[in-house]
Structures are given as structure tokens and as C-alpha cells.
Amino acid sequence: MSEEKLMSKKKPAYPVNPKLDAYLDKYSRKIEIPIFYEDLLRFSGSVVVEDAEGNDTLWVRVFYAEFDREEIDLSLKKVYSILHSDGGDRILEYLNIDAVDYCTFGNSKPFRIKVRNILNDNYTYFYVKKTDASRVYGLELEHILSPYNLNFLVYKDTLIEEHIAGIPGDVFIKDFLPDLSNREKAQLAKEFVKFNERCMIRLLGDMRSYNYVIVPVHDFDHVVYKIRAIDFDQQCFEGKLKVYRPQFFKENFQMVELVRNRLQKNSVDQYKIEERSIVAKRILSSEGRIMQLEDIAKLDNISLPENIERLKGEIYDLTLDMDFKKSTTMGEVLALALDFVKRNYQDVSMKQIIEKKF
Template sequence: MSQKKPAYPVSDLLKDYLVEYSRNIKIPVFYEDLLRFQGSIVVYDKNDEDTLWVRVYYSDYEREDIDLSLKKVYTILHSNGNEDIIQYLSIDAIDYCTFGNSKPFRVKVRNILNDNYTHFYVKKADASRIYGLELEHVLSPYNLNFLVYKDTLIEEHIAGIPGDEFIKEMLPECNESEKSQIAKEFVKFNERCMIRLLGDMRSYNYVIVPVHDFDQVVYRIRAIDFDQQSFEGKFRVYSPQYFKENFKMVTLVSEKLQGSSIAQYKLEERSIVAKRILSSETRINHLLDCMKKDSISTEANIDLLRQQVFRFTSDIAFKKSNNMGEILETAMDFVTRNYESLRTY
């Protein structure tokens, strides 16, 4: 991994894309507004360990305006801006994380009628992250809800068990059938991240989602951090299997799956991603056009990545790629070409 990745501004072309697909909507509060907190206290987990989040508080005259603005953001994100529900909402907590690149605020919103609550995040807008969110929305099995306005990004919370916590506390308690299913899902998750160049999927950057299905629990893996979309030069960074934090997951794969099964699941995932690319071709091409004309990495990273992907695929088109957008476009073309050749064989 490189040192800290810079935040890249949202280009005019990307902004136009966001407007077209209803991602760019005026909001009443900005990231910088939340930075005006007066103080903070450390947030601990159930085991009294530091979560690396702090709970912030504001002066009385600012808190009322901030609370109201955040409630309005919630209504824009979840109910098309209908403010009738504001009277039933409470901003229970605003947490700030100094760990990582994005330094997000996490807002806890509670419905006072029934005590149900949810979270959303307020972050500094970064083009890399926005490309990552949009690619996840289109190419993964999951839809994402987010908004961008000027230099502020609003993301809905992705529910699930943090990967590091699951691996440490829950994986040992899973039965053998569940472990096999988790191993299969990790292979598919690894393949999906590699295809769309989503990097840094260490165990704390994804969540495990248990889904009850008849008489079994099926586990899904979802990325939750999209900061490292198409930035790094090392190709291995885009494969979760190479991070030491995922060692137990890799060991699980080797214990539970034969080589032929691993190859089968990789092929299945490539085929599913290819189908999504083809079915959303107009939207994907529009996004890639923005990305090809954008600057979201360094020349050194671009040169290194195109060389390493060429060695991995032997596709000469990667050597001709001039930026991260073109590398990603070539990767998607590579996947869809192989899918269509298999389908017509």
C-alpha cells in the first residue's frame, strides 16, 4: 500500500453524471460545518476498547441548527426530502473518526415513536470514493444510497458484522457447512474486487451479512470502504486474499475448497459481473468516460498497474491504457469478451 491517498476533487464531468443519475442534490449542511465541534469524548465498544471514534458535541446555539440540518439530510436520503417526518426524528449522536483517509462523521438518527435507529455518514467528497460507490452500486449484488453536493458526500450505513470482528469472534463458532459457504463467498468477493479494481479490502473494510434462508444461514460479504478505488499501482492490492488481516479467510478457503471448486466460483463471479456490465452498458460507459478524463491516481501507479495487469492477463490492450479509467475499461472489456466467447462456444 502507498502512503496516504490524497482526496481528488469532483470534476465537472463527474458532477454532470451525478446530476443525471440523481446523486447530486442540494443539502443544508456541509462536512466543514460538522468540524466546528467544541469538544469530544472517546467512544468505547462493549469490551471497553477504544473504537477510534470520538463523540463530538457543539455549542448550544449551533447544536439546534446542526440537528435540524442533519434531520433534513436524512429525509433527502431516505424519503425524497419529505419533511413531515422531521418531528419524529432525533439526532442521538454525532461521532468523528480520525482513523483512515476520509475522517468521516457518523450520525445516529432515531425515530422517537418506536426507538428504531439508523446511521448515515458525512464525508469530504473524493472522486475516487464516488467512482467506487457507483461501481459497487452497478456491478455488485447490492444497491447503494449516497448523495454528493459540492465538497460533501453523504453515505447511508451498510449494515453487517465488521469482518475483523466476525473472523475473531464468530467464525470459530460456525459449523462446517457454514465455513464452506463463507469460503465460497470470500472467493467470489475476492474476484469481484479484483475485476473492478477496488483496493484495500482488509478485514475491517468489509462486513459479513448473515441471511437466514429456510433451515440455514447464508453469509454475504459487502465492501464498506471505497476510498481505494483505482488508485494503487500494485495489482495485489486489489485482491483481498493478499492482506494479512484476511489470512484466516484464505486458510479457510484452502481447507474447505478444492482447486476445481475455486476455479468454478471465480468463473461464476466473472460471468455475473459480465452480465451486470452488459445490462448496464450505457451507465457504465458514461461513468468510464468521466473516469478516463479524470485524474485519480499518480503516473507511477498507473504505469505499474498496467504492467502488472498485462503480466496477469497477457492482454496487450492494458499496455496501451493511459490512465486508471482506461485500465478499468480494458479490464471490463476483458471480462465481457471472455464471457461472450464462452456463451457462444
């Protein structure tokens, strides 16, 4: 299936409604910041950012007029302090804003801020984007249901995201994958199966290779590879179930081939069950918070009617759960999907307890 047919042309941005805003406030995601996304659009010039091989990265480095630059730099340092520290001013004198880059590709058109500690030259990044309810739901679900915590802030129409470190998937596939040992390839194949399952369960779409990173973790005498999503724009929007399964994007063809060549079907099924069980445990351990988010999403407008109709039908065909056919919003579809995973885990656990007892 071609990419044009698999994905919608463009996803609209959805506003954060008052209930979601209150939820963000409750969990310390809503914090007043000294600069807005619109402020960063006042740049007066830019140059193309190229990679080490001289290729266009689709980012441009922007420059501001002298009377704007000092104010913008100070505000961005304060944002860094709020995001990564206690929000105080005492660390600001040790920080420098080395670069402000603007992405010309994709829906979110983010700014990437490079912040350097002048005492030791350590640096990190954070991102400034326009607030979109889909992205907020995606970030919060990633924080709760994935193996990784996420730090982000929302204030009015501006979203601040921490940088997720790792090797971009497309770069890894091209430059690193061919040199992996057979053992490492098998381990990465396992991780891709789990990542694929996790995205489908929580309806995170568009995980093409450049929308996730691969993180090498050194563990005693070998390297373990983890996969992390880095783009959450396509949370609960598309109507095609395939969009929520990374395996169906042509950019991931080599990862799919890795699974096909390195794992037997029984192993793939085992890893899927493991991932569903882990997600179910996370749902149960954070059930109060998840239910609050679900209740807000159920009443929210975060997709198109035709997408909702198609997705609930396709998930019904997969699960044969009649509740999906009765759903009327994308939030209801999401809540039912998470509940389906939780119920199946609990049913299996209860069955095992009964079999053990009797």
C-alpha cells in the same frame, strides 16, 4: 509482503470534475443538502467511543455549542429525509439525532450520524464525508456491479453515504468464525472467493477485514453469509495488483485459510468463473451507464503516473492483452479490465451456442 510495502502511505483526495458532476446530476446523486462536512468540524468537545469490552473504537463522540446544536440537528434530520425519503419536512418531528461521531482513523475521517425514530426507537446511521472522486467512482461501481444497491448523495465538497449494515469483518473473524459449522465455513469460504474476484475485476483496493462487513442471511433452515465492502476510498489508485485482491492482506489470513481448508481447487476455479460471469452480465445489463462512467474516468486524474504504469504492466502479465500496455490513465485501465471480463464472457457464451447448434 508487509502492509507498508503493499499500500501507499496516503492516498490524496481527488476533486469531482465537471463531467463526473454532470453524471451524478443525471442519475440523481447530486442533490442540494442543508449542511456541509466543514460545518460538522465546528464541534467544541469530544469523548472516546468504546466498544462493549471497553476498547477504543477510534471514533469520538462530538459535542457542539448550544447555539450550533439546534441548527446542526435540524440540518442532519433534513439530510436523512433527502437520503431515505422524499426530502419533505413532515417526518422531521419524529426524528432525533442521538449521536454525531467522528472517526480519527483513515483517509476519509467521516462523521457517523445516528438517527432515531422517536415513535418506535428504531435507529439507523448515515455518514458525512469529504467528496473524493475515487470514493464516488467506487460507490457508483459498487451500485452497478455488485449484488447490492447503494444510496449516496454528493453536493459540492460533501458526500453523504447510507450505512451498510453487517458485522465488521475483523469482529466476525475474531468472535464468530470459530463457532461456525463446517457447512457454514465452506459457504463463507465460497463467498470470500467471489468477493476477492469481484474486488479485483473492478479494481477496488484495500479490502482489509475492517473495510468489509459480513451479513448473515437466514434462509429456511440455515444461515447464508454474504460479504459487502463498506470503504471505497481505494478505488483505482494503487499500482500493485495485489492491493485489489483481499487475499493478500494479513488481516484476511484466516479467511484465506478457510478457503484453503474447505474448498478444492476445482471449486475455487468454478466460483471465480461464476463471479466473472455475474459481473459480466451486470456490465451488459447496465452498459450505457457503465460506458458513461468509463468515458469520464478515462479522462480523469485519479491516480499517480507510477501507479498507472505498474498496474497496467501487472494486468498485462496476467491477461496478455496488449491494450493494457497502451493505456495512459487509470480510468482506461479500469475500462479495459471491465471490457476484458465482458468479452471473455461473450466469447464463452458464443462458443457454447455454436457447440450446441453444430
